[in-house]
Amino acid sequence: MMKTTLSLVLILALVIGCKKDSAFVNNPGASDLHNKPVGASANDLLASSKYTSVKIEVQYMTGFVPDAAALNHLQAVLGSLVHKPSGINIVTREVPASANTVLSVNDVIEIEKNNRTAFTSGSELALYVLYTNGSYSDNNVLGVAYRNTSVVLFGKKIQDNSGGIGQASRTKLVATVSEHEIGHLLGLVDIGSPMQSNHKDAAHGNHCNNSSCLMYYASETSDILGFLVTGNIPSFDANCVTDLHANGGL
Numbered sequence: 051m052m053k054t055t056l057s058l059v060l061i062l063a064l065v066i067g068c069k070k071d072s073a074f075v076n077n078p079g080a081s082d083l084h085n086k087p088v089g090a091s092a093n094d095l096l097a098s099s100k101y102t103s104v105k106i107e108v109q110y111m112t113g114f115v116p117d118a119a120a121l122n123h124l125q126a127v128l129g130s131l132v133h134k135p136s137g138i139n140i141v142t143r144e145v146p147a148s149a150n151t152v153l154s155v156n157d158v159i160e161i162e163k164n165n166r167t168a169f170t171s172g173s174e175l176a177l178y179v180l181y182t183n184g185s186y187s188d189n190n191v192l193g194v195a196y197r198n199t200s201v202v203l204f205g206k207k208i209q210d211n212s213g214g215i216g217q218a219s220r221t222k223l224v225a226t227v228s229e230h231e232i233g234h235l236l237g238l239v240d241i242g243s244p245m246q247s248n249h250k251d252a253a254h255g256n257h258c259n260n261s262s263c264l265m266y267y268a269s270e271t272s273d274i275l276g277f278l279v280t281g282n283i284p285s286f287d288a289n290c291v292t293d294l295h296a297n298g299g300l
C-alpha cells in the first residue's frame with residue numbers, strides 16, 4: 051500500500067515535471083533559458099562573455115503596431131548600455147488579437163508560449179516583447195517584466211493614452227515603458243545587478259528612488275502620462291548606470 055502510494059506520487063511528480071519542461075512548445079530544448087525569474091539573465095544581457103548579440107522579438111496584436119521610432123530609441127539606448135559587439139537586432143511580427151481585453155500575467159505567459167519564435171541559442175540572447183490589444187488586470191499599469199527574457203506592454207492602454215491632442219507622444223510613451231521593463235531584465239533595481247549604492251525605493255519594490263530616473267516606479271504606470279506631455283523620455287540615472295556597469299555593462 052505504501053509502495054503503491056509512493057509510485058503514484060512519483061508518477062505524478064514526473065508528469066508535472068514534464069509539463070513544466072515543455073512550457074515552451076516552440077523550442078522545448080531551450081526552455082530552461084527563458085523560464086527564469088526577472089533579472090536572472092542580467093549579466094548575460096549586459097556582458098559579452100556568453101552572448102555577443104541580442105535579438106528582440108516584438109510581437110504585436112492585430113491593429114496595435116508599436117511605434118517604430120520608439121523601437122529605434124530602445125535599440126539605441128540598449129546599444130549604449132550592453133556589451134554586444136555583434137549588435138542588437140529587433141524583429142517585429144503580428145500575432146492574432148486576444149479575445150480577452152483584460153490580461154493577467156498568466157494569460158500573457160500563455161500567449162508567449164503559443165507565439166514566441168526567437169530563443170536564446172549559440173552566441174545570441176533572445177528577448178520577447180509582447181504588445182497587446184488589451185489592458186492589464188491592474189488598469190494603471192502600462193507594462194510588466196515577467197520572466198528573465200520576457201516583457202509585456204499593454205498596447206491598448208498605451209494607445210488610448212498617447213498620440214492625441216494634449217497627450218504624450220506615442221513615441222515617448224512606448225519608448226519609456228519598453229526601456230523601463232527591459233531595465234528590469236537588466237537587473238534593475240537590485241534584481242540581478244547588485245546595487246553599488248543604496249538607491250532602491252523600498253515602498254515600490256525593484257525601483258529607483260530618483261523620481262527623474264527611468265527606473266522610478268511611475269515610468270510603468272499611468273502616473274508617467276502627465277510628465278511625458280512636455281518632458282523627455284527618462285534615462286537611467288547615474289546610480290542605475292553604475293549598477294549596470296558593475297554587472298558587465300558598458
Ligand SMILES: [Zn+2]
Nearest residue numbers: 230257267270
Ligand atoms: Zn518597473
Ligand SMILES: [Zn+2]
Nearest residue numbers: 258263287290
Ligand atoms: Zn535610477
